[in-house]
Amino acid sequence: MRSLFLKIFLYFLLILFLVSTAVIVLTYFRDQEFPPLAHQDFAQKAMTEYGRKAIEAFENDGIEEVDKLTQKIFIHSGVHLLLSDSHGQPLSARRVPRRMQHMTQRALETGEVVFPMAGSRNGLASAVQSASGQTYFIALSLPDQPPSRDLVKGITHGFLGWRLLVLLAITAGVCYFLARSLTSPISRLRQATRKFAAGDLSVRIGNRVRGKNEISGLAHDFDEMAGKIEALVDTQKNLLRDISHELRSPLTRLGIALELARQQDHDMALAKPLNRIELESERMNTMIGQLLNLTRLENSANHEPFQNFDLQGLLADLVADANYEAKARHCKVTYEAPDAVVYCGSQTLLAQALENVIRNAVKYTADSSAVSVDLIETAEQIIIRVADQGSGVPEEALGKLFEPFYRVAAARDRQSGGTGIGLAIAERAIKLHSGNISAINLPTGGLLIEINLPVKK
Numbered sequence: 001m002r003s004l005f006l007k008i009f010l011y012f013l014l015i016l017f018l019v020s021t022a023v024i025v026l027t028y029f030r031d032q033e034f035p036p037l038a039h040q041d042f043a044q045k046a047m048t049e050y051g052r053k054a055i056e057a058f059e060n061d062g063i064e065e066v067d068k069l070t071q072k073i074f075i076h077s078g079v080h081l082l083l084s085d086s087h088g089q090p091l092s093a094r095r096v097p098r099r100m101q102h103m104t105q106r107a108l109e110t111g112e113v114v115f116p117m118a119g120s121r122n123g124l125a126s127a128v129q130s131a132s133g134q135t136y137f138i139a140l141s142l143p144d145q146p147p148s149r150d151l152v153k154g155i156t157h158g159f160l161g162w163r164l165l166v167l168l169a170i171t172a173g174v175c176y177f178l179a180r181s182l183t184s185p186i187s188r189l190r191q192a193t194r195k196f197a198a199g200d201l202s203v204r205i206g207n208r209v210r211g212k213n214e215i216s217g218l219a220h221d222f223d224e225m226a227g228k229i230e231a232l233v234d235t236q237k238n239l240l241r242d243i244s245h246e247l248r249s250p251l252t253r254l255g256i257a258l259e260l261a262r263q264q265d266h267d268m269a270l271a272k273p274l275n276r277i278e279l280e281s282e283r284m285n286t287m288i289g290q291l292l293n294l295t296r297l298e299n300s301a302n303h304e305p306f307q308n309f310d311l312q313g314l315l316a317d318l319v320a321d322a323n324y325e326a327k328a329r330h331c332k333v334t335y336e337a338p339d340a341v342v343y344c345g346s347q348t349l350l351a352q353a354l355e356n357v358i359r360n361a362v363k364y365t366a367d368s369s370a371v372s373v374d375l376i377e378t379a380e381q382i383i384i385r386v387a388d389q390g391s392g393v394p395e396e397a398l399g400k401l402f403e404p405f406y407r408v409a410a411a412r413d414r415q416s417g418g419t420g421i422g423l424a425i426a427e428r429a430i431k432l433h434s435g436n437i438s439a440i441n442l443p444t445g446g447l448l449i450e451i452n453l454p455v456k457k
Contacts, residue, residue: 009175009176013175016174051136054070081140081141082139124139192222205222306345308343315375316335318358326362326365331369334371343453382452383452387442389445390445390446390447404424434454436452
């Protein structure tokens, strides 16, 4: 059982049911002792049934038949029966217990139903009138545990069985609400942590968990933690954005200074250092531009409205541009897609994302190899697969490829010009379209990037 709710529910249900069943069963066995006032109904039913048979036997066949009947009743049920006439004289040829004679005399004197005195066996005595109008007295002495009221029969046929069923239903209801009250706050806390882990740093539990206990305290601590982390991340993003903006101005001035230096000094010895400075400044400018794009994507409210556009045509243009770049290494980019695929989204964001993925594949594929781009449309989603024929990446690095500034040292180092931001931008753009992007190593070598975009209904 992996569900905490189910565990708590079953544990409480089992404990309460066992305790309640034990109480009922113990009460049942206690009742087998027939306290005088607790079992009047049972004794009176026995008197009516057995008394009627005894009177019929006496009026039809005499005292001998009465003795035979009382013997059968005792063997069958353990009940002693004494039939007496209207004067209290026993109608039996056998020896009569004195206690039963005493009960008969009391019933004769009082004219009421007589129960045993304290300390005597269970029983009763009462006057009974036959169908012929004759008055008789019946005295019964009941056993401590009548054979006809055993526990199994009581459960399967009697009142005890219904009592247990009703008890089970009530116990199940109580346990359900008890378990739900304990696990509902935990479920809300779990939902909040999942959203927080997925990147929604604004999620809070607030008043959804009430009370003053350990769980509500944990929810309060979570809200405080989430607030502090959100503030730290926002500060980091703002700092990154501000630094990127501030760096663009000196880089622009550096570019102007380089051009002026080239124009004023034609010394060939300075050409190589100047070219190096220009290359590095261009890389810094590119990286800053990517950082600004990433910062804008982090704030999902700032993207352009979604509109329908030709996704197949957009990919075709990106593949054509990538082929032009791939020719320098004798590579090519192949493209397979349906005739027309219209998608509702941000064309600018998806163009940036797809361009980063395709150019990344062209950059790291082997020389004189091919990069394949496939566009697949289904009823539920659009799938874009980009596969290169490079060396792939270590398995442990696959999940980190879409983190900002992460680069695989073996292939994606600074010498290749990579900054580790391109795939992060692609991942953010795809998420803004409620899609997902993943990377896997191909069995034949190379890396496959798969993008899944849900079809807007």
